[in-house]
Amino acid sequence: PKTTQPIHFHTNNIILNINTMAFGMETQVPISGGEPLSSAHRSSSHGSNSNLDLLSHGDENTTEYRIKAVDKAGSSKPISLWHDVTLVHVDPATDRPTPYLNFVCEIPKFSRKKFEIATDEVGNFIKQDEKKGVLREFKKGDIFFNYGCLPRTWEDPTYIHPDAEGCRGDNDPVDVCEIGARIVKTGEIRPVKVLGILCMIDEGEADWKVVTIDAEDKWAPFLNDVDDVEKHLPGTLSAIREWFRTYKIPDGKPPNVFGLDEKFMDKHYALEIIKECNHAWKDLITGEKERGMEHCDDTVKTLVRKLSKSNLVDLAHDDEDEAPHF
Secondary structure (H helix, E strand, O other): OOOOOOOOOOOOOOEEEEOOOEEEEOEEEEOOOOOOEEOOOOOOOEOOOOOEEEEEEOOOOOOOOEEEEEEOOOOOOEEOOOOOEOOEEEEOOOOEEEEEEEEEEEEOOOOOEOEEEOOOOOOOOEEEOEEOOEEOEOOOOOOOOEEEEOOOOOOOOOOEOOOOOOOEEOOOOOEEEEOOOOOOOOOOEEEEEEEEEEEEEEOOEEEEEEEEEEOOOOOHHHOOOHHHHHHHOOOHHHHHHHHHHHOOHHHOOOOOEEOHHHOOEOHHHHHHHHHHHHHHHHHHHHOHHHHOOOOOOHHHHHHHHHHHHHOOEEEEOOOOOOOOOO
């Protein structure tokens, strides 16, 4: 198999201080055992899941149920899985960047509850999506890959990518389809290899789907680009595309469509999209995006302002750590 070259990025230690309401001082219940931890009000940067625990709050199968990450060190600081996890995976043993990106799992493979990072809630905990008070699931059935997002990315709703059929970004972190054998838990962070990307058009919005594989999966050494997926795991890509084409039909909606002649683009193209969305994320959390929206329509302004107000971030600059970029 081919070797993978590291993704190089500069660092400068930007510390993200999220103004988190958390849940007051209520007790949080550890998902995987251990002592309950109380809420706190400051987050910091994490390059992997090695020092994080997942906690739940509220009753499962209710609209109040939330999953959040906290530091294992006992500080009980809530961690935003969108803002406080680095895009590039950092080896916890060496504290050095690896060739992989961090994947935050929202929906485990072989499940159907539509968990998602609450981008418009302070703290960005994971919740089950709901519509008019009803919790949402995939009516099509269980998804067959781990589904989630890349931290520190944002599909800008003010930007129309030239390959996106004239559609703007969907106002969310970049989606990820992880095709490894492991079932990844909701809220778990895994290092992944980027393989390719699909441009889905979802109700008039560009909704990129990055195809990845867990860096520790047995197939990972053989998969380095999108063509390798078709070579070694034939049918996987078309099955992903058909899943996204048809999953809304049971809700009475038409099939989704795709840009770029429905092709999965290669790793290089995928990394360019990810880079754009990482830069868009930085503009969002620093306030640059909101300050430059005078020419946007009111609908888009409302979307961005809602996110900005729910993600109040103070940036403390240092020479050693920065939101990663390529």
